[in-house]
Amino acid sequence: MNCIKCGTPLAEHTGPGRPPTYCSTVCRRLVEYEIRRLDRRLGDYEFQLREEQADRNEADYFVDNLGRNRTQRINDLKKWIKADSARLRELCGGT
Numbered sequence: 001m002n003c004i005k006c007g008t009p010l011a012e013h014t015g016p017g018r019p020p021t022y023c024s025t026v027c028r029r030l031v032e033y034e035i036r037r038l039d040r041r042l043g044d045y046e047f048q049l050r051e052e053q054a055d056r057n058e059a060d061y062f063v064d065n066l067g068r069n070r071t072q073r074i075n076d077l078k079k080w081i082k083a084d085s086a087r088l089r090e091l092c093g094g095t
């Protein structure tokens with residue numbers, strides 16, 4: 001088992017209770033910050049995705065400043081939501 005934030009190997013957990021997932025108070029706080037950041041970003045992505053999917057005016061050939069059309073933007077948003085959700089799950093102690 002390694003620290004979920006910095007990867008430092010953790011001492012073997014003995015005794016009752018949940019095994020620790022970080023090596024130090026600093027890492028625990030950094031994880032809290034990362035969770036907050038991910039949560040905010042996910043909310044933002046989900047909002048953008050909803051808007052993209054609801055927009056009936058622009059045709060699919062409209063290209064944004066990253067050179068993507070709507071289908072590509074939606075695919076990127078779905079990919080980012082999936083990646084951030086997985087990291088969030090990991091940070092919250094899931095696998």
Ligand SMILES: [Zn+2]
Nearest residue numbers: 003006023027
């Ligand atoms: Zn650590």
